[in-house]
Structure formats: C-alpha cells, structure tokens
Amino acid sequence: MIDKQSPIPIYHQLEEQIKSKIENGDYNPGDALPSEREYAEQLNISRMTVRQAITNLVNERYLHRVKGKGTFITEQKLEQNLNGLTSFTEDMKARGMDPSNKLINFEMIPANQSLAEQLDIPEHAPIYEIKRIRLAENIPMALERTYISANLIKGLTDNIVQNSIYQYIENEMGLKIGKASQIFEATIANEEEIEYLEIPEQSPVLFMKRTTQLENGTTFEVVKSSYRADRYKFMLDLER
Numbered sequence: 001m002i003d004k005q006s007p008i009p010i011y012h013q014l015e016e017q018i019k020s021k022i023e024n025g026d027y028n029p030g031d032a033l034p035s036e037r038e039y040a041e042q043l044n045i046s047r048m049t050v051r052q053a054i055t056n057l058v059n060e061r062y063l064h065r066v067k068g069k070g071t072f073i074t075e076q077k078l079e080q081n082l083n084g085l086t087s088f089t090e091d092m093k094a095r096g097m098d099p100s101n102k103l104i105n106f107e108m109i110p111a112n113q114s115l116a117e118q119l120d121i122p123e124h125a126p127i128y129e130i131k132r133i134r135l136a137e138n139i140p141m142a143l144e145r146t147y148i149s150a151n152l153i154k155g156l157t158d159n160i161v162q163n164s165i166y167q168y169i170e171n172e173m174g175l176k177i178g179k180a181s182q183i184f185e186a187t188i189a190n191e192e193e194i195e196y197l198e199i200p201e202q203s204p205v206l207f208m209k210r211t212t213q214l215e216n217g218t219t220f221e222v223v224k225s226s227y228r229a230d231r232y233k234f235m236l237d238l239e240r
C-alpha cells in the first residue's frame, strides 16, 4: 500500500515495504525481486520512483543487481561479536545454529622458523597442523588452518578436532584460555578457498590471524581463518 497523500516520499514508503518483506520472510535471500514494471503497475507509481527505492536498497545492501538477470534479495550476514574470545563452536551454538567441521588435513609436523617464533617454541618442535572447513547448518562459513604446539596441548585426535578444540583444552585438559590478538585483512579468495568454501572466483574473503594464549601467558595456537565475506560481518563495541 502506498499513501500518496503522506508527507513521506513514495520511494521511501516502497523501500520500507520491501525491507519489511525481507525481514518477515515474504522475500527470501536469493529470490528475484519483482521487476520495476510490476511494482509500478501494481502500485500505480512511476518506474523512476521504483528505481530510486531499489537503488537505495542496493546501496544499503538489502538487494543486489546481477547483470542481465535482475535484482535479488541479498543473503543476510551473520554478525559476529568480536568483544569476547570465543570459538567457532560457541559462536554458532549461541545463535542456535548447528556447527560442524569437515577435516581436510590433520598431522603432526616440525615447526618451521616462523611458526616456532610465533608459538614461542624451538624450531622443529612438534606442532599439530589442522585444516578444517567450518560449517553452520551444513553451509561452509570459513576455512581454518590451525597450528598448535603439540608439547603443550597433548593428545589431539581426529575426533577432537572435528568437534571443538577450545572445549577440549578447557573441559578435558582443564587449562584456561586467556587472551588473543587478532588481525583482519580483506582478500580475494585463493583456489583452495574457492573450492572449500564453495564460492565463485574473485569472491572477497575476510582473512584473520589469531594468536592465542593460555591464562598463564603461554601461546598455544596460531590460527589463519578465511571467512566468507558474503556470510559474515563483524561487530565491536568501541569506548572512549
């Protein structure tokens, strides 16, 4: 319904209507939006007005245009709160989503110079190298390569790394995870990420590297994660 007598501009009324249809699930992510002509005829408004509403929603990332195909409802991204030091398993469960892992590689290797420095262990000391695809509701969200000092975190198994590493460290080993530092970078997916994350070539990914310590200050992991930029956004509270 459009109220032509309202002081609220018509394009804005249409924007709000489309937004609420997305929010209440009348329009689903990936669906094609009705054409400009359909809206114009149905609501008895000009195509220019419809175009303006759609352009605004494209700019606000509710919709996206695909050349030659039309306008589509954009997938809502998961908002990850960065204020706590949490695990993927915890993050997904907190959202009521079902986390799972696809294990690509799991082996014990000698630390090279760079990882040895980052983990503060001697060069060639044993480390676990774990490569996992992290899924939520069976959809790949991130590709994660984890390097863990094997003399510190002992006894990792296929089964453990297919579940939660943090849970094993805290609940099974009785160690406390303390703090981490994390860097973020925007990148374009490499071949491996395209394959494992099932994303098109040239897709953007959010790359992060986390170095995590136990409460006693010992570094136990270096993790390189590539998150799908079409699925993720991040939230941080800032104070001053």
Ligand code: GLP
Pocket (backbone or CB within 6 Å): 086, 087, 088, 089, 090, 144, 146, 163, 164, 165, 166, 167, 210, 221, 223, 225
């Ligand atoms: C997140 C972090 C990783 C961490 C992992 C632990 O994905 N980015 O740095 O290693 O959580 O997850 P889990 O306990 O589910 O194995």
